[in-house]
Amino acid sequence: MAPTAAEIDWRPRDQLPAEQQAMLPAYCDGGYLQPDFSDRQSPLFESGSGGNTQMPIEASGLNARYEVDTQLILEGDVRLSQGTFSAQGSRALYDQATGQMSLSGPIVSRGQGFLLTGDSAEYDANTGEMEVNTATFLIHAAEMRGQAGYLSRPSENIVNIEDGRLTTCSPDSNAWAIVAADIELDRAEGFGTATHVRLEVQDIPVFYWPYATFPIDDRRKTGFLYPSFGTSDTGSGLFISTPYYLNLAPNYDATITPQYIHGRGLFNEVEGRHLSDYGESVLQLGYINDDQAFSDEFPGEDGERWGLDFASRANFGYNWTGYADYSVVSDDEYLSDLNRSLDINEVTHLQRRGGIRYDSRHQYFEAYLSGYQTLSDTITDSQKPYSQLPEILYGADYEWGVVETLVESQYTYFHRDNTDLTGLERANGHRLRLAPELALDFRAIWGYSRPSVTMDFTQYQLEDYTVREDDTFSRSIPIYEWDNGLYFDRRDSMFGIPYNQTLEPRLYYVYSEFEDQSYIPDFDTALKDFSFDQLFSPQRFSGGDRISDNNRLTAAVTTRFNDLNTGIERARLSIGQVYYYDDREVSLNGQGADDRSDSPLAGEASFRPLDTMDIRVSGLWDPRDMKTEEGRSQLVFHSEDYRYLATLGHTYDRDDFEQMDIGAVFPVSDHISLIGRWLYDSQADRTAGSLAGIEYTDCCWSLQLVSQNYLTDDRKLENRILFQVQLKGLGGSGGSGDRISDAIYGYDEREQRRFGRTNVRY
Template identity: 70%
Template sequence: MMPLAGLVAGMAVAVPPLSAADAPTAAELDWRPRAELPAGVQARLPAFCDGGYLAPEGAAGGDELFAGAPDTGQPLRASGLSARYEIDRELYLSGDVRLQQGRFVVTGDEARYDQAAGAVSVSGPLVSRGDGFLLTGERADYDLGSGRFDINTATFLLHGPEMRGSARSLARISENQVEISGGSLTTCAPGRNDWALVASEIVLDRAEGFGTARHVRLEVRDIPVFYWPYASFPIDDRRKSGFLYPAFGTSNAGSGLYLSTPYYLNLAPHYDATLNPQYIHGRGLFNEVEGRYLSRFGESVLQLGYIGNDVEYQDENPGADGERWALDFSTRAQLGGGWAGYGDYSVVSDDDYLSDLNRTLEINQATHLQRRGGFRYRDRSQFFEAYLNGYQTINDRIAAADKPYAQLPEVLYGVTTDFGLLETSLESQYSWFYRDNTGLTGLDRANGQRLRLLPEVAVPLRAQWGFARPSVTLDHTRYQLDDYDPGSSIERTVPVVEWDSGLYFDRQSSLFDIPYNQSLEPRLYYAWADADADQDDIPDFDTALKSFSFDRLFQRNRFSGGDRVGDANQLTVALTSRFNDLLTGAERARVSLGQVYYYDDREVTLDGLGADNRSDSPLAGELVLRPLDTLDIRSSGLWDARTRKTEEGRSQLVFHSADYRYLASIGHTYSRDSFEQSDIGAVFPVTDRVSLIGRWVYDSQLDRTVGTLAGLEYNNCCWSVQLVNQSYLTDDSELDNRILFQVQLKGLGGSSGSSSQISEAIYGFDERERRRFGDRY
């Protein structure tokens, strides 16, 4: 028998009781229109929400249904306006009844406490509030010994996920388990049943971290649209096996109409898998699977795709058997002591797999698939890395002589040491290059080994007002070649002298009453490299001519890779000015301009490119403006003073409102006589709930549209929908059109399809998605 404490009885007042049918639901008790919410809550509330839930002042927070469960180790405290007590038998309370045991509180009109049975019955309308949980009903029975609590005609509210519901009956049968009969739940505002999940029976098990439901149906505007005979779902952060939301879409090229029904397998705390069977019209049943494994060192991910009989592929490729597959594997490991390991391997059965079938494999649409794995070590003064690297070429238009070499292996080592004023360093690289040279001749046929050493001695001088760093480097390379007739051994040694120096001036002022700091940073960089002009007998294993830009002003070698060392005798003159907001520290503007002056002709070439006899470079400049925290304007380019023409240019404006409802980006990319594209993208709300989504990419050289994205988005406080049409230029110069559709139910997730594609196309959309259904209070 539980002790009874705190009995309070008062004078009864003749006020007609409120019937349970007329009593407000749990959601209605705590719902507040937008205008009645505190200013801070209103500021975080999305524009498409009419209001939100707010617990009374002093109510505990949290979002667990079980947080307000009765504590059977605590005494029961009871109060009411009037009381009748039969010693050792029964206590009867009426009028503003309040019962409390630990953190469990229930209020109602009447209560009877049977001391012999240790049971309390409360008649309503009654209200029970716990930490982040509110419950109302007509009648409740409570067993003081077991803690079981049964309530009839119940409504409930979970403040954390903003989920409300109702039940014919609700029973807390043990400390960790709740049973709901004839229940429904939704995240829509009171009075709005845009969608709801209705089930004949729901069991929530906190010990296991999931709930189960039987005879579940999804209702839209009280109309059933989907049925599950059985469903399970998580109620905390623990993962649970089960079906994920289906995805569907269509494409006029490649995939056609498709429907997928992914299933998640929670196999163990440290590994899981997702199966994704899909039906693709015209192709048949296509399956994808992803497995993830987490160890104390890091994470590994394996992804597979397979279709046994692709009918459309057989029709397009007579003689093909229709069996197609792909594999993508990645792993990362932190081994401790500065050591790390990594691996990436991708392979597809045919060149058209990615454009025809790939949806979830993390393989970029590319001409080559990389396979790379190795180890690296780093500390304050040393760096070491060794790896194997290879490729699968998936474009049959690439000639054998243009296919990349594999590195089997490549080993890198670097070390830096200080000796007083002197700083010495060594960069080294050993590579064994290989590719299939069947049918190739001459230099294209060469395979072999390359050793490159770059010892350097420098004098780094630094002060607040500037810096200087003179250095001398010896760039030595040795080759041991196979399948190359003129000679198997080649050596090249190039002495290099560099002097990098700069000054720093600043002043403080104000603009529009905002203090700022302006800096003026002149910089001089000189480079001399005595490289032999004739390096044409050296194969091209991994080298290319770098594109010229502002960053290239301070690099002495105009070639990437290690097979060409450019000759140099040049001076770079550059100037940068920055404007920093002293209140926030933000860089509001940066302007940079520079030019290279050449004192000798450049003679070293790669495939005929890289030589030049002019005495100066085009002017290279960068402009970055950030007048607002939500607006970025960037422009960079090359301008030739001799021809008075722009050689290259890239400009971009990116804007987002503080809440990311408005997004806009405008871009232009230009390379004289070869490339020019314009790019416009935006998300524009036409009302608080409806937004237009669009992107357009136009190629002036091709005089055609090469990509579009157009769609509509509808949001309210409990669900959203996106309908998007996407087109992009394929390898065969056709526009592939895809229709993507996504529905999101707040609190329950949604179908996949459009959001990832929009995020790739429009800057800031992924942040907008995170905020749309994120935490609001």
């Protein structure tokens, strides 16, 4: 029996070139190897019938019989070509009068990226039409093989297949296949159509479509995408969805996803995308007319629920860009109950923001409007954030030798509903802030010294302000800084590897006088968390309503180890401490003031002993109490092919919480991997989240099944079962992949290496 097209070019792993073996995943036993046919195109799709039919026919064989002006008969190792068409077989008959060529098999016809075999073929040299009986074919780029009872090419862009079968599995595997009575491939439109289509798994039919369309190149095509389904016990229950993709125009499209959710009813989501000369916009909507479970949980509610998310990015040229983000939902429970595709997380505030920005080498300008929707009933009116209507920013920096001048400026109008508020919390109003800076920047190869002075000026004009008689006032505070550093380095070797070690001591001094600011409202200010980076900042507060009083010196040192062979920083260790010469008196809501003369030791370290391993540690240690105040450590490891993934983490806050997390993807064989993550809250002595599952991966398909526990907004531990089936070349269904990638670092990279993601439409 003659070999199929796939069998001709299939090679076991050990017979592939070394570079191809290196790219082949461990769960694949081999791959396709094609000769170089860079001067030819596919025998199915020619460059044009006119181009081929004007070319002479070239033919050869071991035996030939020629009848003048009638026919040519070739036998034994017959080879034919006309332009880009080429074929070989055992016998050929060419009718000179009609231009018909009959080729007896087994025949083989090859082109760049395509191989075709058959029992017999008919080729019309005048029109380029071709017909093949009992055909098999192989598309190398897609690693897709197929067979057909009958294959014809009536025109240069159309191929018809009867009794066709397609799969991306290896020649000896029938894990899955798409089988159809009739298939038409249209290169001009970039898609194929098929009738009476069924999906077979191990030669057993498991799904049927009366009609299907699918892409044969990168162009998009209107049609249904893979259905998905799953379950959880968060009130959503069992759900099934059938997305429908609309390719409306080259620059805009839409996806409609109707889905039935047990206990809730019919829920619809719509996503529209638009691409213009300036940028891209995405609109996402979700709507359910009568959510039965919601009505039962909240008597009096009508069950009509909806969500919207809009995002847009634009580039206007000449360094100008624009953006818009707007999210809104009908109720506080929408995100946890219904949201599946809206690109917004389960948060307490949904931000709406839109503006323009200019960026150049020495200047930037930004103007925007910003507001929020608060989703939690536990947040009081005084805790709700202010809207910025608008906020305008401008900054510039220039250098003249060692002289630097910088300016940062900000104008904002702050507003929120203050009907039920009193005192400072009731105030709305305008704030103008200017912070010009003058500095001398001395730099050399051995170090630097940078003294500077900044005048921080703020002007307020307030509304509904009752703390003082005057609702218009200003604040001016000069800030003096002096930042100094030295560089030392040496070369050595460790384990036979040359490296460069640096030693970088640093002294930073800052002074700013105390000024009473307790009469100023808190529009956008919060106390910053103390960390290593905070050692070199003059501000204890974010925002602009509090300016820190300072008289302190920071001493710190950093050392780095750089691999001279690769240039990779293998290790970095930093430690520092602040020494205070005055008490800190400026506070915000009772926080930020302190009379301690020194800070905890702040440190951070990172190690990369291997190119596939990262270890990061940061924390605060109090030398007085000899105790750790805060700590965060994380180890991340992955093999070069990302088959092995592991993360270890520990987070500690002395006054708040302690959590540990472990995540891993661990292969127990070439095909089976275990997936897991566990998050443990030591303070509450409980599991804060977990994920456990199994994954089976073959060279042409994979299956994931995972169980996930997670905390809801009301601190209850809920469970859901998720799955995902992935068919190479046809995409997948289910939603476990997104959940796993959220939990385990490196999982997205692993998925991209395992499969390309192309959706089939039916």
